[in-house]
Amino acid sequence: MRLKLNTKIILGFGLALSVLLLTSLGAYKSIQQLSFYTRQVEHTNQVLQHTSDLRTKIRDAQNAVRNYLLLGDATYLLPFSDGFQASKENFDSLQLLVRDNPEQQARLDSLRRMTANERVFLARWARMAPSPFTARDLVRADQYNLNQLRRVLTRMRSTEEVLLRERMQNQDFYENTTPVAIVVAAVLAIVIVLWLFVKISNELKANQRLQVELSRVNDDTARRIDIIEELADRVVQGDYTVKIRNEDQQDSLGNLATSLNRMTQTLEENFTALQNRNKELDQFAYVAAHDLKAPLRGVTTVVKWIEDELANELSAQMSQYLGMMKGRLNRLEDLINGLLAYARAGRANQEPTEVNVDQLVSNVADMVVPNNFRVLRPDPLPTFLTDRLGLEQVFTNLMGNAVKYHHQPTGTITIGCHDVGRCYEFRVQDDGPGIAPEYHEKIFLIFQTLRDRHTAESTGIGLSIVKKIIDEQKGTIHVESAPNQGTTFVFTWPK
Template sequence: MDYRTRWPASRLLIASVTILIIVCAGAIGGVAVALNSLTNARTLLLDQVGPARRHALELDAALIDQENGVRGFALTAREEFLDPYQDGLRAEQDALRNARDAIASVRPDLAQRVDSIKELAVGWRAGYADVVITAVRSAGRPLADQADTARGKELFDAVRREVGDLQRVLNDESAAARSGLDGVADQVLYLVIALGVLLVVIIAGVAAVLHRILIKPLTGLAAQVRQVSSGDFEHAVQIVGPRETVMLGQDVDAMRARILNDVEELRRSNSELEQFAYVASHDLQEPLRKVASFCQLLERRYSGQLDERGEQYLRFAVDGAKRMQVLINDLLAFSRVGRMTREHVAVDLNETVAQVLDSYSDVIERTGATVVTPDLPTVRGEASLLGGVFGNLIGNALKFHGEGPPEVRVEVERTGELWTFTVRDDGIGIEPEYAERIFVIFQRLHHKDDYPGTGIGLAMCRKIIEYHGGTIWLDTGHDAGTTFKFTLPVAEDTHE
């Protein structure tokens, strides 16, 4: 499928987030409506019905205070008995006003009842309380005749009945408001729980969708890339998913195809190199041997018959042919490292170094050199190649010595999963700025007439060490002499 027909990951992500926002907004809106209903129910109970009930009780108490005050004044004619009456009158007015203000907005019919109670209270005072008070004050003594008591009781009972009816209605309203408040609170609780569950489900769904459209394709792409990077360049990378993932997979597959072409080209190049090596080892060396042999024959046969310059020319020809042979042999050895592989076996480096020292016995004896070696470990590799590394490093130490007899010291220590070897000498040393140059093929720091060699030895050492999974470098932390260090992997199935 063409990647251009697929949605990009950004669009998929935006769609997922949009759905999440819409659902959450709807859920939050529902919770907001429920919370508003909860607020209204709480306001009705606590700010309207509840205060109205309290004011109705205050009104009833104020009326009782007035009735008691009038009765006491009528029986004793003492003015202080009118204090409860006056206080009750003021309390009645405040209670009526507050009760009406609290209930008028939600129950206008109850506000009318409050007005009715107010009219009945005024009627009771006009028909009984004010008459009794006026009569006692006029007589200046208690009233012996209580003829108006029945009439006053009838009026007062009417007021009390109306107040009682108002209290019962307010009690019912309070119970209904409390029940409504509890119901709305339960609704809010259920909505909050549902919102939490919904959010969990949405997040899980979005995570599953993202895993399916993003993580899973990327994981599959990574697995195929690892398969290709492990050497299976024939495996075509095929991936599905959003547009970016498919495009990335196509780019990786295009890179795989280019690598495959490069590998094929490298194989052809290696084949040509092998052919060159064959020609160099046979067709080139045969003429060189003839040149060197005939030059030596000329030198022996016509020795003394040629002048000094002629003999010098013959020596130059012989020396050039021999050096060319050495150079070709070194090039062949360098090209074969890592290309003509053999099975890695356990190599006892003690034996390897002993063979190297035996091959340099003449040089060691002639120079009076001292070579100190420790007990070396056993590693896995090719013995001939590892012997070449020690041979090059020890040979260079013997070659580039100072005025006194050379002293070479080999050391080894284990650092984690690697052996670290050190070859140190007290020779002429190498400047730190040449620490990398010396490992480049044909890079020489001295003229061939001063120190013979082809300039391939250290490059060969690096190639061999890297082929065995290690590294080699020049340790520049010493003032005198030269110190080379290299590492080799520890072989777990061998003993030190």
């Protein structure tokens, strides 16, 4: 049975990868062993170096005391104390280096005790009166101690030298085998790739005869796909009346064209119904707001009459209740206005106009920012075609909130802008009290506010309107803030 081209390619590459994997594993293992024995050799050399340094420092310490006794100069004692102090570092290093060798650990412990005894011994001689005879007696008396130290150091070095020879032999072996393994892997890879190249080339030549037929089919398919893409583009632009004509072939594209025609007809019907529902919603919002406001104003007027005409007869508690009632009525009116604004946010189809954002921000600042606040614009603000009303409403709400919720009578608002490709990224930053991270998502939900609900100004709708407008523009908005570190609202607006 003749195998297909893709099957041959898969089998060939599978074989190549298997061989490469095996040879690469061998090379990797060889490299790992080489690296291991190289570290072991370095480890042994470090042990030898530290033992050599230790022996030198002990000998220098004895020489320092002997020279002091011979010459009577106390400056010769400095290498004595410095040498033993420095030997502690050698002991600490050796302790780490031979921790995996119990025999060497035992020798190191013995060596540490002998060195401590030698230090006490030499310190006692360093306090004697200097003279050549004292120096001679020191050399004679210390001969046994030095011989003991030398024997322990010699055993340690002998053990490490044996290890060094073994490890260097292994290192030499893997130094020689590692390049061979790498070369073998490379040669095998080249041979297998060349063989695959020849096999695939032969198969591709056989397949070239199919290209003419495929080109004809592709041209016809491309023509029909172009028709379908044109219909899809027009649907995206809002034209739901478009239809595909003369597409009666009974194949997948023909069935797709028929389905698209049915889809555009359904979309047209649904869009017309949606427009009617939106009109009804606008009318309902207006009527609801108007009908709710009329009795609301009546109740507010009655409360005012009571306060004006019965001021002398009202107790302090009754006056407090009336004040609370007025606060609730004001809040209810704000909620009605906010709901009406939220229902209509982003619904008006504004024609794009050229907007100078710098001038727009200045106009908004004049309307909502008091004189005791500063508005800074460190970045150049762009001029581009967009929905002026929506952008103005976003800046109005964000800058108004920066003033309204500021914890100080004065403050600074900074407006920044960066070009991020298809959008502009605007930043509205203040130096107010900040917002805790757990509320960063909550503040964009309708009726969600971080202020007391009895505060008439805080309806929890303003940021919901901002987010709705930005969502209609296919932009994004998020907040960057922490308590006592100010707040920055970052939103993107398409160019």
